[in-house]
Amino acid sequence: MRRAQGEEQGAKGRIALLIVVCVGLFGLIGGRLVSLGMTPAEARNAYHVTPQDEVQASRPDIVDRNGEVLATDLATASLYAEPRNVGLVDEAVEKLSSVLPDIDVATLRRDLSGDRGFVWLKREIPSRLREKVHDLGIPGVGFLSETRRFYPGGPSVGHIVGHTDIDNAGIAGMEKTIDGGGLGALQAVGLARKGRSLAPVRLSIDLRVQHAVRDELSRALERYRALAAVGIVLDARTMEVVAMSSLPDYNPNNPAEALDPNRLNRATAGVYELGSVFKTFTLAMGLDSGVVTLNTPIDARYPLKIGRFTIHDFHATHRWLTVKEVFQHSSNIGSAKIALAVGAKRQKAYLKSFGMFDRIETELPETARPLVQKSWPDVTAATVAFGHGISVTPMHVAVAGAAMVNGGIYAPPTFYPRSEAEMMTIGRRVISPQTSAMMRELMLFNGTDGSGRNARVPGYNVGGKTGTAEKAVKGGYSESKRINSFLAAFPIDDPQYVVLIVIDEPKPEEGKPYATAGYNAAPTVANVISRVGPMLIKTPRFENDDAVERAITVAYQDE
């Protein structure tokens, strides 16, 4: 009896224990289910970030002023295999070679047969093929995606956009500038990653103009058998760089070319004694300081002797010249005398304000410091007046030239779009509007009646100044090696654009007597302007009679 009671109590205890255990277990499972149900499902899925995305830095596209892509990120997929996990090698080889016809079957077979853990099969596979390979479903074969910077234009904008290194960091040109302007910091904190679109960076470059300039330069190189050529087109009112080309250039898709020193960007990183185009600035300071007027007579009968130096004229006139004629005949004696009349101190102050003594302040990292003599005796003042004894970059001359004709406002050039209102706030006056008007008159006169005749383009009223500088060689100046340049503005009565062409060591064209700037730099300017004029200026202007004649031809040419 007592035993039975004991057993009954034991059974009750076991049942209670069983119940407790069951309830506990089911409670645990239920609780777990609830907790799983509570986790928001989206958190895992919406932004699926793989560790690979984390190492892929992203860069914004670079576009020109019309939105044409100059540089972009291309995601490329590279095919890899883990030979250890590839099951049937023959089948895999057969399938892969059917989709990728240009893959080498023998190498593929050898790669897949081994017992290695990882092997690249093919780098940079286009996305169409990527899908096909994916659909083959071969075990042990997969893709890793890589970002590569791609420059659709190739060499045409190489010097402007620059290029990136293997880690997609900008190391030259605007790519470097963009990194310096905060992108590097964004990447460092992980905000600029693959898959997040960054706003494209818009440049002031016009790709069409850029191509026309580069094309004409390459023709000039060939025609005049020159070493190098530089072309710059600036918006005279805002100092935006519309086109800048320096030949020989390099293809940013192949950055190794950039290491060749001959492919340096001469437009901002090469310094030259540019010669007679400097007379533009000398005359501007003469007129602005009131030392001379357009009709002041200057004695250019005899070579000018300063100490042991003698200054000759290339196109010697041996007579008294007005200031206007000094510009027209490009008289070294005349401009030296004007510079001496202005005085070394004021001359230096003017040149400083034209930016000739300092590195160009612009977004491009590749800029050179001008070579300026420390001491400034009279002979330096006289030679600088016609562009010798001072070495500046072509960009210096283009920008200062724009300031001479745009009403006298100087501002550093820019590769980003800039409005005229902005120009008003950052620009500074370097010569008076009256002087600027006189400079336009001089350049027009030189265009119609002087050395710039070969640069005239109907409808665009081109005015400008030639420069033929003998290159400094060991022990003096070479007579056969020249740097030729032409600084032009159009339309010269109300300049909108400034064009500067510099040709390094041109040889005379067949049938032409000289290799001076009027015979090579000026026609190149004319070619450039006749090509880019219709793109940049909507309404070419002609003399009144011309316009009517022209309209008749246009209206009735089909009859």
Add this chain to the structure above:
Amino acid sequence: MIKRPVRFAVLVISVCAATSSAAAVFMTKKDAERDARAISELNRKIAAEKQRISELLAEWSTLDHPARLQALVTRHNEVLRLEPITAEQIVSVTEVASAARRKAQEGKK
């Protein structure tokens, strides 16, 4: 037949309410899961489309590059007969109109 009808009714109603609310919660949860999957699928597609668009843009700017166009025009210019535009070809409407008027007057004479 039913001993306590009120109590029974309350029981039935509460059981029904519990079942239906549980069912509703279950369905909502399933819907949310499905939507989440759809969203991530769409996001993946958007990313892929964006990728494709940037590839096409790059391809387009290669195809549309002035250097390439110029090379093509030079090669096929026997057929195309294209020439660069000159300033003389650009006129305003008023110029054309006045020229036409002049021409008409000359015609009358």
